[in-house]
Amino acid sequence: MTLSVAILTALLAIGLLALVFGVVLGFASVKFKVENDPLVEQIDQILPQTQCGQCGYPGCKPYAEAISNGDEINKCPPGGDVTIKKLADLMGVEPKSLDVAHGQEDIKKVAYIREDECIGCTKCIQACPVDAILGAAKQMHTVIVDECTGCDLCVDPCPVDCIDMLPVANSTSSWRWDIDAIPIKQIG
């Protein structure tokens, strides 16, 4: 008799506990739901956001998702070795050299429209992934240099080939100290 009562109490107690935890967990899963995969976000933070599509995916976010699903980390030429190294650290894999099938690391460039040759076809505007080209149909277009990621996507659609990719000029504010430029002086 007492045994059966004891078993019953135990079952009841455990059942109750299970119920309570179930409710708590169920509540938590709704309340603290994580919208996106945090790993994708982290990878996306590392990628250079040129949105150039050289990796074969339509933008940096899709490539980030692909990496989190096990794709190679060396498909991003604009990011270059620095990005690959960071991705390797994050994903816990060995860094690889850049996959040349997707392009080579290049100096930073921005698009420049030779404005007197532009016929105002708006094709480049449609191609620009970051809305960095300003213009309207049959009006001259121009590139907002500060917004341009140098993704190259506007060059091909141009029917009159009036878009150049120009290297970003080195200025005193972006200059990285050259080790040979100024040796520290010592007085003997």
Added chain:
Amino acid sequence: MQNSFDDIIEKLDNHEFWDFPGGVFPAERKTLSNQTPIEKLTIPERLYVTVKQHIGMEGQIIVDVGQKVLKGQALTKSMNPFAVPIHAPTSGEIAEIRKHVSAHPSGLPELTVEITSDQQDKWTTLYPLIDYQNQSKMQVLAAICDAGISGMGGAGFPTHIKSSPKKNVDFLIINGIECEPYITSDDRLMREHAWQIRQGIDVLYHLLKPKHVLIGIENNKPEAIEALQVACRENANYRVCIVPTKYPAGGEKQLIQVLTNREVPAEGLPVDVGVIMYNVGTCFAIADAIFSGKPLIERVVTVTGEAIENPSNVWALIGSPVAHLLAHCKYEQAGQKRPNIIMGGPMMGFSVTSDLVPVVKTTNCILAPTDNEIAGNNEQPCIRCSACADVCPASLLPQQLFWHSKAKELDKAQDYNLFDCIECGACAYVCPSEIPLVHYYRIAKSEIRVEQEDKQKSDKARDRFEKREARLIAEQQARDKKHRLAAQARKQAMASNGNNAKDKIAAALARAKAKKQNASIVDEKPIEPAEVAPANTSEQEAKTEASDVSTKAASSNQRVQAAIARAKAKKVATEAAVTATEQKVKVDTEDLIENKREVKQLDNDVTLVSEQPLKAKMKTQADVTDSRPADDVSPQHQEQFETDSKQTKITAAVAKAKAKRKAQKITITDDGAHPAPAAKVKSSQAKISVELEKTEEQHIDMKKRRIAVAVAKAKTKKAAEIAANSKEDKSS
């Protein structure tokens, strides 16, 4: 817990100070240049005024090339609070506004206003603000800003921003330390202009309302101390503090520590601990601006070093090239194996890349050392002696910073507080391995900054990309919805109208069919070849036109045409590759018809410009070459059209195109206005020009030529007719 105001005053009353950690005692070498009064320089012929000489934003240039400017006239202005204007250092003319080598370690060119002086040195109208005590603070600050004053101690922070703090100020500290070896510009300024410095302090006192003013001077400048003591005697709140000599006591954070024992927090400002600091030179400039209305257009610069024959301090106009100062003080470059000019002191300065680097508002010294005076670059491996850590005034771990900076482990370098390094160079000075430590820190710092900028940029790009995606999706949905609604409306209308609607559809279909049939009858011959025909020629046209565009400033109309032509050529070229081979015969027939038209037009031209024999002759030439192959075609057509005509027609077309091109080019060369296309003319053209000369010599009269043209025209016409006939034959 920071020291209270009263504690500090009590200690200062006893002439006691605190100390900052580390520090070094390099040879001072100040007597080289501080023995003689500040000299006045002659006005250089050309001045290079860099547009941005301070931390913050540059202003908009408000002068034009060729404009006359007076001494002290503003060259830039801006509504941005962080912008400080620049002024014409002397009267003269704006020679150029362009990029010129800058007073920056990189020597990268920066936007510069170049002024040729007229040696008159004529001032513009000045507006002093002598009754500043009755003016509002805003007005005084505006006067300081308009005078272009930014910190003259080194960093170049806009003074009017610094002078409007949001917090209460306990101490206004005036920095007369000048701890770096060789430099004596502040020393001489204090000796000779102590009164004016005090006037500047008065203005700052009025603006900031500090509890106390401390004027810090190192004890190796007794004359300057005395001068300022005399100047500040009347005001009990002004105190001259004689600070022990130690490098880098002149660093802002270090001097605050010495005088108040308060430590400026990392990433904080001195005002966070109730202190604001100005350089003595800045005080002098403020007094100039308020009491005489003079903007900051000159400053004291020490020109020193053992390669200088007469080392001294000079009043240099902002924008004077370094070469001008060196010439005045007699720089002996000839004796140097490695001539090296340093802007700034030996500890923190940088080598200039050209002697046309201009003096800017922060330039305090030009140092020209001899080969033996300064150690070379003889870097050895780090031996972990930790001498650098002993002397670091910021209590950092220089060797750790060095390792991480060298290994590009920027995160770890930041963990060791890389950004608290003041780049004083004390660590490099004591390093037995002669490692240029500060250099590694500078590289690491700039890399971190660039990385942060990239990060910001990529965040912005991501944001823009995502917003664009969202917008595109929204637009697509809106379109879909619209289509869906329209379809529904149509269906409803159909349902309500019943048979009537069906009849209408049937009628429409029938109409469409009829139209299609019509079209196919009219358009028996495919459209494509017609487009192919001008392919080659239009490409050539486009090219010649394009070259024209690049050489002459063509009208926008022409440019648009050029662009369109290029676009067409691009499109047609791709199509042509596919269809050309099959359609050549037809193409050629068409070409011939065009030929005819062309010849007619050329003929017209000839009659029009008959008074220009050269041109006319050329056209005739063109026509002759044009018509000859066409003429050849005629007999063959009747006999074996199927086999030979194709080839001959191609030659005809090519000849035509060539002739046209030549004609165009010759017209251009004849005009003589466009030498560039003429230069491009190939050997064939050269041949023609030879012929031209010949014919000129022979003086064939116009009539004869006209007859030739007429004959050629007739022949081509005939050929074209035959071609057309044969085409009809073929098609029938």
